[in-house]
Structures are given as C-alpha cells and as structure tokens.
Amino acid sequence: MSRPAMITYEQIAAAADMALGQGLQPTMRLIRERIGNVGSMGTVARLLQQWRASKAQVAAPALSLPVELQRAIVTFTEQHVAAAQARLEASLDEQQKENADLAEENERLCEHVERQRIDLELKTVELVAAEARTRQLGADLAQARAECEREQQRAQQARIELAREQLRLEWLPRMESELAELRAAVASERTSKVTAEQSAAVLAVQRDDLANRLDEARAHAAQEQAKLAQLQARLDMLTGELADARVAVAEAVARQGPPPAMAVSEGHPIHNTAGDDATSSDANPHADTTMSSEASTPLSAAVASPERSAKSSNRRDAKVDAHSLKDGA
Known part of the structure; x- marks a missing residue:
C-alpha cells in the first residue's frame, strides 16, 4: 500500500x-x-x-457612523x-x-x-x-551438502579403485609373464638342486672313499716309516761296521805295505820299482790314504747298497700311493 x-x-x-x-x-x-x-x-x-x-482572529475596527x-x-x-x-x-x-x-x-x-x-x-x-x-531448507541444504561431499568421496574412492583395477589389468600380462619366468626359474633351480644334491652325494661317496684311502695310505706310510726306522737303524749299524772295516783295512795296509801296481791305463804300463815307489811316496805323502780309499771303495759300495735299496723302495711306495690317490679321485 x-x-x-x-x-x-x-x-x-x-x-x-x-x-x-x-x-x-x-x-x-x-x-x-x-x-x-x-x-x-x-x-x-x-x-x-x-x-x-x-x-477569524482578524479584529474589525471601531466605527462611529450616522443613524x-x-x-x-x-x-x-x-x-x-x-x-x-x-x-x-x-x-x-x-x-x-x-x-x-x-x-x-x-x-x-x-x-x-x-x-x-x-x-x-x-x-x-x-x-x-x-x-x-x-x-x-538450511538444514536440508547442509544435509544435502554433507551427502554431496560423501558422494564425492565415494566417487573419488571409486575412481581410485578403478585406476587401481586398470593398472592391475595393465600389469596383469606382465605379471603373468614374470610369474611364468619365475616358475621356470624355480623349476630350473629345483633341477639344479637335485643335480647338486646328486653331485654332493657322489662327492660324499668319493670323499668317504678318499678318506678310507687316505687312512690306508696313512697306515701304509706309518708302516713304511717303521720300515724306514728299521732301515735307518740297520744303516747306522752298517755305518759303524763300515767305519770299523775302514780302520781294519787301513791297519792292514799299513802293516803289509803298498801293493804292486798291476793296472795298465790306456796301454801305458805302470812301472813298479822301489825307487819309483819311494819317489811316489815322497812326492805324494797322501798316496797311501788314496789307495786305502780306493781299496775300500768296493766295501763302501757294498755297505751303501742297502741304504740305496731302502730309499729306492720308499720312492716306489710313494709313487704307488700317489697313483692310488689319483685313481680314487
């Protein structure tokens, strides 16, 4: 209005x-x-x-008029x-x-x-x-906004899940390929493991066999060491006997005098005269000792032969043991 x-x-x-x-x-x-x-x-x-x-407030003036x-x-x-x-x-x-x-x-x-x-x-x-x-309406609007926010959150979550599913679908072929490769690798590892276990079993058997052979070789070496000790004792005894024999030979040579020279070297005769012998003796004061050594050489060889025989026997036993170890390996 x-x-x-x-x-x-x-x-x-x-x-x-x-x-x-x-x-x-x-x-x-x-x-x-x-x-x-x-x-x-x-x-x-x-x-x-x-x-x-x-x-009405306006007053009229007073008048004096005729009748x-x-x-x-x-x-x-x-x-x-x-x-x-x-x-x-x-x-x-x-x-x-x-x-x-x-x-x-x-x-x-x-x-x-x-x-x-x-x-x-x-x-x-x-x-x-x-x-x-x-x-x-304000309450309804607030509720609608809250519901809208919840719907937006659910939509965002759904988009995230969709992206994850798409990513998973994109990676699925690659994952299947990797899984197949892993399975093949596992199978190969299993085969290698079986082969390794078999090789380990064979090596264990060979190790046991080598251990047995090593024990046998050690026992044989102990036996040979015992034999060697016996031979060493015998060698020591023969060495003592040789020294005694050399002393006896030297004494015999000293008592008998020098022997006549009978050897001819390369068609040159050796003159065996007293003068020559005396001259030789005077010229070479060590001649007697040299002759004694030459005279004792066959005896020394005879005495040393058991020692050389023992060493040769030890070398042959060591070669046999080495060949046995190679055959076992």
Whole structure:
C-alpha cells in the first residue's frame, strides 16, 4: 500500500485564499482538488480548520457612523447576515457532507487498517512459516551438502579403485609373464638342486672313499716309516761296521805295505820299482790314504747298497700311493 503524499499548511492556505478570492467557499473537497488530490481528507480538514481559525482572529475596527448610515448598515448587515446564514447553512451542509465523507473515509481507513492488520498477521504467520522453511531448507541444504561431499568421496574412492583395477589389468600380462619366468626359474633351480644334491652325494661317496684311502695310505706310510726306522737303524749299524772295516783295512795296509801296481791305463804300463815307489811316496805323502780309499771303495759300495735299496723302495711306495690317490679321485 502506497503512503499518502505529504501536504503543508502553506499549500492549503494558498488554495483556500485563491478560492475565497474567486468567491468560492473553500471546502475540503475543493481544496483537495486544488492541491492535486494528494493527502488524506483528515489532513486537509485539519489544515483547513487551522486556516479558518487564523482568518477569524482578524479584529474589525471601531466605527462611529450616522443613524441613517447605521440603519442602512443594519439593513445591509441583516441582508448580509441572512446571506451569510444561507451561506453558513450551505457551508454547514457542506461540512456535514464533508463530515460524512470523513466518516466514510475514516471507516474506509479503519477497514483498510484492519485489512492491513490482518495482512500483517498473515504476513507475520507467513514470515514465521518462511523462516521455519528457511531453517528447514538450511538444514536440508547442509544435509544435502554433507551427502554431496560423501558422494564425492565415494566417487573419488571409486575412481581410485578403478585406476587401481586398470593398472592391475595393465600389469596383469606382465605379471603373468614374470610369474611364468619365475616358475621356470624355480623349476630350473629345483633341477639344479637335485643335480647338486646328486653331485654332493657322489662327492660324499668319493670323499668317504678318499678318506678310507687316505687312512690306508696313512697306515701304509706309518708302516713304511717303521720300515724306514728299521732301515735307518740297520744303516747306522752298517755305518759303524763300515767305519770299523775302514780302520781294519787301513791297519792292514799299513802293516803289509803298498801293493804292486798291476793296472795298465790306456796301454801305458805302470812301472813298479822301489825307487819309483819311494819317489811316489815322497812326492805324494797322501798316496797311501788314496789307495786305502780306493781299496775300500768296493766295501763302501757294498755297505751303501742297502741304504740305496731302502730309499729306492720308499720312492716306489710313494709313487704307488700317489697313483692310488689319483685313481680314487
């Protein structure tokens, strides 16, 4: 509903003075028409009554007139009063009509106010309902947003799972190939393991056989060592006997003198004369010792032969043991 336009006292006074100057009775309807039908009738009536009160406050000046003039004035006044009374009656009728209009407008305004009050109550109820709906819509919106966020999270999780599945599907052939390679490698490792176990078993048997042979060789070596000790003891004994024999030979040679030279070397005769022998003896004081050594050489060879025989026997046994170890390996 639009509010009534604001009107001022000056507008009402100007319109009323203009109507009065034109010989018209300044009524509320006329004045309201003169100001453009703005404002309410109550406001126009209040301001127009204020204008009339200001006009009634103007005092008439005191006059001293002749009797005839006074009579004329009285007659004129009576006529004027009659006319004024007629005008007042007309004005009263107009005021009554205006009062009726004001009452009608007041009633209309009261009805309008009542309608406004009812509308206000309805608007208040609608506003409360709208606020309730707004709160409900806010709650529904918050719930919808939460549900939307949950749906977005589920969609994101679904996209992640889809990406994982796609990645798994992309890697599946490669994984199958790698699995086949791993299976082949495992089979090869198993075969290698079986072969290695078989080789280990064979090596264990060979190791046991070599250990047995080594034990036998050690036993044989112990036996040979014992034999060698016996031969060494015999050698020591023969060495002592040889020393005794050499001493005996030296003593015999010393007692018998030098033997005659019978040997001929490469067709040259050896002269065996006493002078030569003496000369040789004088020239080579060590000749007797050399002859004694040459005379004892066959005996030394005979004595040393058992030692050489023992060493040869040891070398043959060592060669036999080495060949046996090679055959076992």
